Amino acid sequence: MDLRSNVDTLIDRFKDGDKMALAKAMTLVENGASELVDRIKSEKNMKSESxxxxxxxxxxxxxxxxxxxxxxxxxxxxxxxxxxxxxxxxxxxxxxxxxxxxxxxxxxxxxxxxxxxxxxxxxxxxxxxxxxxxxxxxxxxxxxxxxxxxxxxxxxxxxxxxxxxxxxxxxxxxxxxxxxxxxxxxxxxxxxxxxxxxxxxxxxxxxxxxxxxxxxxxxxxxxxxxxxxxxxxxxxxxxxxxxxxxxxxxxxxxxxKKIKDRERLRKLMKVKGNMLAKFEASLSKTLEGLSNEELDSLNRHEMYIRILKNFLDGKEGEDECQ
Amino acid sequence: MKRKLRVLIAKPGLDGHDRGAKVVAHALKDAGIEVIYTGLRQTPLQIVNTAIQEDVDVIGLSILSGAHMRLFPEIMKLLKEKKTAGILVFAGGVIPEDDIPKLNEIGIQHVFTPGTPTDEVVSFLKNKFPDRV
The missing domain is CATH 3.40.50.300 (P-loop containing nucleotide triphosphate hydrolases)
Incomplete structure (x- = not known):
């Protein structure tokens, strides 16, 4: 059984301290499944003494x-x-x-x-x-x-x-x-x-x-x-x-108390990183899909609209991977 | 986006020659694969633990010392013990023809002997993971 496709079992084993589950969760998250982190954090009692x-x-x-x-x-x-x-x-x-x-x-x-x-x-x-x-x-x-x-x-x-x-x-x-x-x-x-x-x-x-x-x-x-x-x-x-x-x-x-500033920076950076990953994937896809004629005929503004529209309409490509 | 194929290139045992391993690593990188390299003189346990931590899809074992009949079964046994189902294992190096069927039997999917063009390794992986390479 592939743990990566059975998220419930994966989370259970993660909570039990199974390193293989950790490694597979890493792979999922590296491929854009950020919501897995939120789920794990909400389900696992975070060790907070240190x-x-x-x-x-x-x-x-x-x-x-x-x-x-x-x-x-x-x-x-x-x-x-x-x-x-x-x-x-x-x-x-x-x-x-x-x-x-x-x-x-x-x-x-x-x-x-x-x-x-x-x-x-x-x-x-x-x-x-x-x-x-x-x-x-x-x-x-x-x-x-x-x-x-x-x-x-x-x-x-x-x-x-x-x-x-x-x-x-x-x-x-x-x-x-x-x-x-x-x-x-x-x-x-x-x-x-x-x-x-x-x-x-x-x-x-x-x-x-x-x-x-x-x-x-x-x-x-x-x-x-x-x-x-x-x-x-x-x-x-x-x-x-x-x-x-x-x-x-x-x-x-x-x-x-600088540690709080660093934590804030990290949280901001996380959102930024997640967004940039999704946007870049969508941007590359839109650009690759442009024909040479479109590249010459669309003005900047039209191009920007196309890019943003595709981004907003698009499935968040990265989350599809198993 | 498809999940990137991750391959561990590992050097079990005591021989200090990794030109072959590096050539294969290079070819796989050029085929769009993420290659993790262990470096020389790894024990079976180091290799198996690394494969688990890196969550690789494939392990490529490179060996020139002649100790493959001793080290490879140990690696395959550890993989089984740790229940790493689904990791594909191939090997390369100085391995006599006679040993190949025995290695296949313990689960090593393919053995590449000296002189194999790197393209062959790449197409072997392409065949095994058609939508990922």
Whole structure:
């Protein structure tokens, strides 16, 4: 029997703590069945003794995000916490396929009962994660995971969705990644809660720290001054301090009530993501359906009306999948 | 929108050669499939747990060490024990012709031997999942 097509059984098994049911619920939600999250949340007594904590790990391709997460799972999971990792990699614009390879670095946890790792493809989203990620995070929390770690795609300057999703976001950098002016630009550096200079045994690490310090000293003082940490993930160097700083940031969020702001952002982002997924699917369908003659003859306004009308009339394409 | 096909490409056992696995992963990605790669030297339990967490439709096992008659049955047994009904399993690598019927018998649907063009793997999956690839 395919659990994905028998939602009642799926929910029962989810409530019983069956991980296969969790995995299959994730698939449904990833394909747009957001209402499943609402149903599960209303039927399952949410474990509420511990506030959930969502940690985002972002940074350019190759800076060592996956390896850093591999090292972070240890101290958290031995803390008697259950850890869920979402590892996001890009979907091919050419084929729609993807190679999801982040978990290669974390496979030693494949047999650890307190750790669950799920690879996620971006599927059309350009924000560095995927449109339905927050629904998937909600499922992980409803299942009973205490800490959710999200690894974004190899991110550049404007793949900023992770900052609306996480409570705490770590920007991972490495030595020789551009000169000082890069740190002044709008985008990620102005938003990171914690900076990690990974591969800090490479030449240029201290210079990078200095550049970030100078940048921090020239910007308006904030209540939370993002720490700058040198880490060598592969050698487990600096991980203990990173964990301490992560926990300090968490305490700051809780004590300053900022945690409520983050929750609000996340809720807004969830609606936005769900809507964008539906709209983009409908938009692509309408555009593909336009003949060359229509493309030349319709004026902008007519085109917009056609697109919006199809969107409103259309079945919400994504929910059809089983 | 059709549900995307998800395939786990896994490397059981101790051989350290994954060129073949990567070539297949690449071809499947180019066919519009979401491919999850385990990396080298995986135990049967790691592979089966990963398949469950990732909710894959297919597992592709790549092996060059010669230990397939030992490792594959263990993987198939674990899949059965954990009741992962409906996951299709295929294999590829250096596997003698004589072993293939025995592997088919334990539930491995197809074995691709060295030199198989990647198109063949793609069309094998297309046949099995006609409306999803």
């Amino acid at each position: 506030e959930p904590w969502i940690i985002g790990i972002t940074g350019a391709p190759g800076v060592g995000k996956s390896t850093l997460i591999d090292k972070l799972i240890d101290p958290f999971s031995t803390d008697n916490k259950r850890v869920f990792v979402f590892a996001v990699d890009p979907t091919s614009k050419l084929s729609g396929g993807a190679i999801l390879g982040d978990r290669v670095r974390m496979q030693r946890y494949a047999t650890n009962d307190n750790v669950f790792i799920r690879s996620v493809a971006t599927r059309g989203s350009n924000g560095g994660v995927s449109y339905h990620l927050i629904d998937m995070i909600d499922l992980a929390l409803a299942f009973g995971y205490d800490i959710v770690i999200v690894e974004t795609v190899g991110a550049g300057q404007i793949d900023l969705d992770i900052f609306d999703i996480s409570d705490t976001t770590v920007l991972v950098l490495m030595p020789e990644q551009g000169d000082g002016i890069q740190t002044y630009k709008a985008g990620m550096t102005e938003m990171a809660d914690i900076f990690v200079i990974n591969k800090a045994d490479k030449r240029g690490a201290d210079k990078m720290v200095e550049q970030l310090r100078v940048m921090m000293s020239t910007r308006a003082v904030r209540k939370w001054q993002s720490p700058i940490l040198k880490v060598i993930s592969t050698e487990n160097v600096g991980i203990d301090i990173l964990v301490k700083e992560l926990k300090r940031h968490r305490r700051y969020l809780l004590s300053s």
